[in-house]
Amino acid sequence: MELPNIDIHRRRSIRRFSAYAVTLVLATLFFVGTSSFSSSPNNSGTQRTGDAHVHHLKRRNPPSAVGWHSRALARPTPAYDPQQADLVFGALQYTNVGTRFTVALFSPYYAVDAGGRVLEITASDFAAFQDVIQQAEALPQTGWGVDNGIKYENPVDALRTATGLSTTVYGWNTNTGVLLTPKFGYTTLPAPLQSLIGLVREAWEGTAPPGAYNQTLIDQIRSL
Template sequence: MLSADPAYDDIPNSRPYAPLYRSCASHCTSAWHSGPNKLAALSTKPLFLALTALVGAYLLWYHLPASLEFYPHLSPSWTSSDPTMSSEHASAQGWHARANPHPSAASFAPTKDALVFAALLNAPADPQGFTLALFEPDLAVDARGRVLQLRPQDFSRLAALAREAAQLPDTGSIMNAWRVAHDRTSQKIDRLFVKTPGGDVRETSVQGWHSEKKQLKTAVAGHQELPPVLQELFGDIQEGRTDFVRGQEENDDLISQVKTLVGN
């Protein structure tokens, strides 16, 4: 039942359909008090029907979101704000924070069959460093030797980037490194080892990766800047060193096993 109750007066005048809303409410209230016959006659008029539909759309548009706050189980999938659910091509940035400790970490045994890629580090302070390895299904070993269960969307994105990176042309440099231009020399080298469909391991490295630097020291196959796939992937790989302190690894033996899989 529509009424002329003052509660309806809270509709902001800036909303374009508010005057129509009040007009329809006024007509309906008048018809109701004049008796059911007049209301029935009014309901057959095109203008009344149009105004009723407009008011219904208005209520749905402005009041449904507020209702869903109180009844979240009624919320449709398109209202989700979880960025990890948006697309298979969504960024994996933040994957480490979203991962969980694997419940059977103690019994995990890395195999080459399950390997997707491994990322090692060659730096002045850590020449034989280890950063990250990915294994099917949805597993990762980080720099501290922790076995993590990744969200499927994050795992898929990381794996897709690694496989795309393995298809880039050779650089002609040692470790097949793409060298980012820096003012200082002796930049670290992040080394990526990706298992190919044939079972071999292909290395692609980036020397001097930096979140804000892309210009290459020497162009590679027409590339003046670090390819976007490498810029994104090696940024994601850095998360594997979250909370890492050299000498305080939790599972040195596991890290050694992973390195052996890629010949290091």
């Protein structure tokens, strides 16, 4: 009678145990990985899972468009025919002497600054600008007032998009965002608006004297 090969059975047992151990480790790692996404709380007290959490992390540290105006290049062909369908964003400023055009963004990567100059923005700056605009669109659409310590002659920045943004900010200041009156639970100007107006104000850099503005183009844009 032939005796069983004990070494063969032992090796098979070892292989089965090893396969089980590897499977257990992989399952544990997968569980830990997915749990780390689903257990991260957001500001509202609810939990984010999967792609929503990853998207949230990306939005917390978006690329910055600060300095976009200095990086932009003059359009090779200055003549420009602005179209309503291409208009992404526009900003005006109301002052005690009247209304001033500030900036308009057009797809794919164009901007018309406060002097009426047509500029080509880098793709990354345009995308970062749009990211801030989209965050501002998600906020309550209302008039915001900043307590900057200046009682009179504060300009009002008006921000508009075709997709829903329609808001104004009185007294914007780089040093403070404290609101004159709390609104919707905010005691300071929401960060997206603080950032967006900072980007908008860059459009005034290097503007020519009023007589040299491309007023014809500015009037075309304001009529859209």
